[in-house]
Amino acid sequence: MKKITAGIILISMTFLGINAYSQKKSKKSFDVKRNEVYIDSMMTNALEKGFFPGAQIIVGNKDAVLISKNYGFQDYSKKQPVKSDDVYDLASMSKVLGATLVTMRLVGEDKIKLTDKVGDLVEVYKNTPIADLTFFELLTHTSGLKASITFYQSLLSTPDGLPLLSKEKSDVYPDLFDTMYVNKNIVYDANYLSFTPKENWVQIYKNMWLNPEFYKTVYEQISTANTNTRGKYVYSDLNLLLVKQMIEAKTGLKLDELTKEIYTELGISKIGYNPLKWTSLENVTPTELDNFFRKDTIRGYVHDEAAAIFGGVSGNAGLFANAQSISVICQMLLNDGKYQGKEILKATVVKEFTSSPLTKEGIYRGLGFDKRKPDEFFKANDFGHTGFTGTFFFMNPDTNRFLIILTNRVNPTRTNRLMYKDDFSAKIWRQINN
Numbered sequence: 291m292k293k294i295t296a297g298i299i300l301i302s303m304t305f306l307g308i309n310a311y312s313q314k315k316s317k318k319s320f321d322v323k324r325n326e327v328y329i330d331s332m333m334t335n336a337l338e339k340g341f342f343p344g345a346q347i348i349v350g351n352k353d354a355v356l357i358s359k360n361y362g363f364q365d366y367s368k369k370q371p372v373k374s375d376d377v378y379d380l381a382s383m384s385k386v387l388g389a390t391l392v393t394m395r396l397v398g399e400d401k402i403k404l405t406d407k408v409g410d411l412v413e414v415y416k417n418t419p420i421a422d423l424t425f426f427e428l429l430t431h432t433s434g435l436k437a438s439i440t441f442y443q444s445l446l447s448t449p450d451g452l453p454l455l456s457k458e459k460s461d462v463y464p465d466l467f468d469t470m471y472v473n474k475n476i477v478y479d480a481n482y483l484s485f486t487p488k489e490n491w492v493q494i495y496k497n498m499w500l501n502p503e504f505y506k507t508v509y510e511q512i513s514t515a516n517t518n519t520r521g522k523y524v525y526s527d528l529n530l531l532l533v534k535q536m537i538e539a540k541t542g543l544k545l546d547e548l549t550k551e552i553y554t555e556l557g558i559s560k561i562g563y564n565p566l567k568w569t570s571l572e573n574v575t576p577t578e579l580d581n582f583f584r585k586d587t588i589r590g591y592v593h594d595e596a597a598a599i600f601g602g603v604s605g606n607a608g609l610f611a612n613a614q615s616i617s618v619i620c621q622m623l624l625n626d627g628k629y630q631g632k633e634i635l636k637a638t639v640v641k642e643f644t645s646s647p648l649t650k651e652g653i654y655r656g657l658g659f660d661k662r663k664p665d666e667f668f669k670a671n672d673f674g675h676t677g678f679t680g681t682f683f684f685m686n687p688d689t690n691r692f693l694i695i696l697t698n699r700v701n702p703t704r705t706n707r708l709m710y711k712d713d714f715s716a717k718i719w720r721q722i723n724n
Contacts (some may be wrong), residue, residue, distance in 0.1 A: 320349075320351070320356055320691065320722070322356055322357060325349065325356075325357060325721060325722050326357050326359075328718070328721050329347060329349075329357065329359070329718060329721075330359075332714065332717065332718055333345065333347070333359075333361045333362075336708075336709065336712075336714055337361060337362050339708060340706070340708065341697070341699060341706070341708045341709040341712070341714060342362070342680055342697035342698060342699040342701070342706075342709060343362050343363050343364065343365050343366050343368075343698065343701055344360070344361055344362025344363045344364060344365075344371070344372035344575070344697070344698075345360070345361045345362060345372065345695060345696060345697040346359075346360050346361075346372060346374070346376070346378070346612060346613040346694070346695075346696045347359050347360075347361070347613065347693075347694065347695050347696075347718075348613040348614065348616075348617045348692075348693075348694045349691065349692070349693055349694075349722050350617055350620065350621065350691070350692055351621075351624065351690045351691050351692070352621050352624035352625045352690055353621070355614075355617055358374070358613070358614070358617075360372040360373060360374060360376075364376065364575045364576065364698075365575070365576050365698075365701050365702070366701070366702070370572070372575070373573075374612060374613075374614060375560060375569075375573050375612060376573050376574070376575055376612060377560055377561070377565050377569060377573060377574055377575070377610040377611055377612050378575050378610065378611065378612070378679065378681060378696040378697070378698060379575070379577050379588075379592060379593045379607075379610055379677075379679045379681075379698070380607075380609045380610060380611055380677050380679070380681050380696075381593065381594060381607050381677030381678040381679040381681060382527075382606065382607060382675060382676065382677045382678055383609065383616075383675045383676065383677040383681050383682075383683060384597075384604070384605075384606065384607045384608050384609035384677075385530045385605065385606060385607075385658060385675060386658045386659050386660075386674075386675045387549075387561070387609055387611070387616065387619060387675075388545060388549050388563075388605065388608070388609050389530050389533045389534050389537065389545060389605040389658070390429065390533075390643065390657070390658030390659065391549065391552055391619070391635075392537055392545065392548045392549060392552070393425065393429065393533060393537060393657075393658065394635050394636075394639050394640070394643055394658075395548075395552060395634075395635060396537060396540070396541070397636075397639050398627075398635055398636035398638075398639045401540065401541070402425065402536075402537065402540055403425070404424060404425045404426040404429075404657070405424050405425070405426065406424060406425055406536065406540075407421065407422050407423065407424055408420055408421055408422070408423045408424075408428075408532055408535075408536060409421025409422060411535075411536045411539045411540055412532075412535045412536055412539045413539075414509050414513075415509070415512075415513055415532075415535075418513035418514075419513060419514060419516050420433070420435070420512070420513050420515075420516055420532075423435075423520075423532070425533065425536065426657070427520070427529075428529040428530070428532050428533050428536075429529070429533065429643075429657040429658045430523075430647065430648060430653065430655050430656075430657060431523055431524060431525050431526055431529055431655060432520065432521055432522060432523055432524075432648065432653065432655075433520060433524075433526065433528075433529055433532075434516050434517055434518060434519045434520030434521070434522070434524065435512075435515045435516060435517065435524070435526045435528040435529060436515045436516075436517050436524070436526060436528065437524060437525060437526050437527070437528075438526065438527045438528065438596065439511050439512070439515060439528065439596070440595065440596075441507075441508050441511065441595070441596060441599050442583055442595045442596075442598070442599055444479075444507070445478060445479045445482055445483055445504070446476050446477070446478060446479070446583070447476070447477050447479065448473050448475050448476060448477065449475055449477055450475070452473055452475075453473065454472070454473055454476060454582075455467070455470040455471065455472060455473065455582075456470060456471045456473070457469075457470060457471070458471065459471045462474060462475070465581040466581065466703070466705075467580070467581045467582040468703070468704050468705060469705060472581050472582050476582075481501065482500060482501040482503070482504045483498060483499070483500060483501070484498070484499045484501075485497050485498060485499075486499070487499055488501075490502065492600075492601040493601060494598045494599060494601055494602070495584050495586075495591050495598060496586075496590070496591060498584065500599065500601075504599075508599065512528055512531065512532065515528055521651075522653075523648075523653045523655060527594075527596055527606035527607075528606075529605075530604075530605030530606040531596070531600075531604060531605050531606055532605070533605045534604060534605030535605075544603065545563075545603055545604075545605065546562065546563045546564075546603045549562070549563075549609075550562065552634065553615070555629075555632065555634055556618050556619065556622060556629055556634060557618070557630075558614075558615035558618050558619070559615070560611060560612040560614065560615045561609065561610070561611035561612070561615040561616070562609065562610065562611075563592075563602050563603045563608045563609060563610070564591075564592075564601075564602040564603065564608075565590060565610040566590045566591075571589065571590050574589055574590045574610065575589075575698045575701070576588065576589035576698065576701055577589070577593040577679055577698050577700050577701055578593055578700040578701060578702065578703060578704055579701075579702045579703060583595060583598075584598075587701075587702065592604075592607060592608045592610075593607075593678075593679055593700065594606065594607035594608070594678070607677075607678075611696075612696070613694045613696050616683055616694050616696075617692070617694060620683065620685055620692035620694065621692075622634050622635070623635075623640055623644070623685060624685055624687060624690060624692065626640055626641070627639065627640045642657065643656055643657040643658060643659060644656050644657075644659050644661075644673040644685075644687075646661050646670070656673050659673040659674065659675060660673065660674055660675045660676065661673050666720065667713065667716035667717070667719060667720045668684075668716070668719070669686060669688065669723065671686060671687055671688050672684050672685065672686050672719075673685055674692075676715070678700070678704075679697075679698055679699065679700050680696075680697035680698055680699030680700060680709060681695065681696050681697065682694070682695040682696075682715040682719075683695070684719055686723055689723050691722055691723060693715075693718060693719050693722055695714075695715050695718065697709065
């Protein structure tokens with residue numbers, strides 16, 4: 291009898307132990323309903339306050355998409371609700387989903403090394419002040435190059451020599467662009483810009499073509515953009531312009547060709563440069579009303595002016611995508627470079643690029659990937675990137691979760707920074723990782 295009682299007690303304790311373990315484990319599991327309610331609430335508030343006209347959001351892990359929702363409209367006319375096939379201008383998310391992914395592939399194939407130098411690969415930079423900058427420095431933004439150069443502004447002038455922009459609105463400066471007003475008498479440099487097609491000229495907007503001779507001045511400006519802060523963190527678009535040139539010089543292929551190889555292997559088709567070549571205008575969300583350079587509401591062409599100068603294919607920007615396509619890339623990265631059993635990237639390369647190699651110097655940055663100093667929103671192993679147009683994606687290998695938020699907050703103007711003031715994306719990221 292004692293043996294039976296002891297056995298029952300043992301079984302009961304074992305059951306209770308298992309049950310307690312299950313309850314403990316369930317606390318760490320993802321509560322879809324609770325998180326969906328939170329996201330719905332955040333989105334309702336954001337749309338009511340005008341953070342952006344609409345958005346796509348996906349939450350998932352390395353095995354599955356857990357939440358996938360669309361909100362609002364493509365723009366404030368509210369004629370076209372956001373749908374899953376719509377693609378957004380990713381802006382600086384292109385840095386990792388384009389040039390960085392290709393670099394990871396090439397490093398894994400031993401075709402390039404992170405110690406390779408700009409001047410050794412790209413002839414135009416040989417014997418220039420930036421010749422010995424390496425892939426590592428460019429991808430970690432420790433090259434010492436200035437943040438950006440407004441190349442396109444040298445294509446513009448005024449007949450009376452007045453400034454292109456003014457802080458004050460007037461008859462001469464009637465239209466707002468960001469926080470400045472635009473001179474109404476702007477003239478385009480006919481030596482470099484044409485509003486009709488010309489042989490061998492590069493299309494940079496639907497009605498604008500650029501003389502490729504202009505690139506000589508662009509490369510010269512980049513080669514002298516050193517700020518003598520090498521080794522310190524300065525986030526710079528120029529770094530990824532150089533990464534693009536280096537990988538193209540090394541492979542003999544263009545960046546859009548190299549990225550398409552990876553996307554094809556992943557089976558994703560709603561991602562790429564120059565979206566009107568692979569989707570319809572109706573499936574592209576509009577970005578900003580550009581009263582300055584293109585005199586139009588940008589739709590189907592890249593918002594970033596530097597990427598536009600390069601025909602929409604650039605290392606710093608240019609990619610368009612829907613959230614679903616990006617979710618596949620997130621799953622591949624969380625699976626150590628594999629997707630559906632196929633190795634896309636080497637696991638060792640994924641780990642190297644998504645770690646923080648310079649934290650001893652107080653630099654919280656991966657190779658290409660954005661990382662943050664741990665705070666109330668971000669953890670040490672988080673990695674991802676954001677985009678100027680209002681885009682965000684981050685992953686956490688510890689919680690095995692990712693979040694993608696695509697918006698066009700710059701529609702109709704980039705002055706709308708409400709989503710940043712509210713820490714909108716960071717709050718949702720914190721929520722799904724709790």
